Amino acid sequence: xxxxxxxxxxxxRMIVANCLFLASWLWAVPVAAEWYVAGQxxxxxxxxxxxxxxxxxxxGSRAIDFxxxxxxxxxxxxxxYPGNGWFGIELDVFHSSPHIKxxxxxxxxxxxxxxxMRVTNVGVNLLVRYPGVTFQPYAGIxxxxxxxxxxxxxxxxxxxxxxxxxxxxxxxxxxxxxxVAVFTEYKYSQATFEFTGAFPQGQGFNGDYNxxxxxxxxxxxx
Numbered sequence: 001x002x003x004x005x006x007x008x009x010x011x012x013r014m015i016v017a018n019c020l021f022l023a024s025w026l027w028a029v030p031v032a033a034e035w036y037v038a039g040q041x042x043x044x045x046x047x048x049x050x051x052x053x054x055x056x057x058x059x060g061s062r063a064i065d066f067x068x069x070x071x072x073x074x075x076x077x078x079x080x081y082p083g084n085g086w087f088g089i090e091l092d093v094f095h096s097s098p099h100i101k102x103x104x105x106x107x108x109x110x111x112x113x114x115x116x117m118r119v120t121n122v123g124v125n126l127l128v129r130y131p132g133v134t135f136q137p138y139a140g141i142x143x144x145x146x147x148x149x150x151x152x153x154x155x156x157x158x159x160x161x162x163x164x165x166x167x168x169x170x171x172x173x174x175x176x177x178x179x180v181a182v183f184t185e186y187k188y189s190q191a192t193f194e195f196t197g198a199f200p201q202g203q204g205f206n207g208d209y210n211x212x213x214x215x216x217x218x219x220x221x222x
Contacts, residue, residue: 032083035079035222036080036181036219037220038217040076040185041073041216042072042074042214042215043072044073044213045211046068046210046212047210048068050065050207054203054205055204058199067100068101069099072096072097073096073213074096075094075095075121076094077090077217077219078091081127081129081131084131087126087128088128092123093120093122094120095119095120096118096119096213097119098211099115100117112155115150115151118148119148121165121167121189123165123167126141126142135172135173136173136174137170139169140169140170141167141168141169142167142168143165144165144166144167145164145165146163146165147161148160148162150198156199159196160195163191163192163193164191165190166191167188167189169185169186171183171185171186175221179220179221180219181218181219183217183219185213186212187213188212188213190208190210192207192208193207193209194206
């Protein structure tokens with residue numbers, strides 16, 4: 001029998017499924033709506049690829065966590081608030097390059113060169129806001145397809161994985177005209193990437209990815 005996923009993974013999948021269901025319903029509500037498009041950028045404070053586990057013939061093996069570099073994140077949003085009300089939905093796409101840092105040498109291992117890594121987050125978020133005229137604080141939760149890519153290096157082969165992910169966010173926007181707003185936003189993203197072709201002969205690894213972002217942006221509402 002296939003092994004059941006861990007509790008955290010099970011809960012994440014349940015949240016993702018429910019977010020997608022509610023988002024599809026909210027997007028289809030046939031009433032007048034406020035729409036917006038936005039650009040965003042800011043730092044990605046990636047922590048680690050943690051709980052590293054081998055795959056293929058390396059299954060059952062463990063490795064130390066991989067530290068990740070901070071990087072710039074940038075992206076676009078498309079959103080909708082049915083009835084110009086409290087609840088909304090948005091498509092949120094952003095990209096960053098949290099490269100895996102070099103592993104320093106130890107008594108039993110030479111140093112291991114770093115690996116280029118890129119992450120693209122394609123999320124659908126459910127939002128709640130205070131619909132103020134000038135200031136609008138908001139928060140959200142969402143499901144994401146997170147596309148992780150590692151490059152060729154002295155120790156790895158290039159590989160790509162598309163993992164289900166979870167997004168949490170909170171922010172505030174301020175309208176500088178009736179149609180244009182600036183905003184700042186905190187995001188938290190989580191997923192488990194599995195790079196099954198990272199090593200020769202079908203060997204690879206997986207690990208848990210966690211990242212925090214502090215974004216700035218401009219939105220146009222219509």
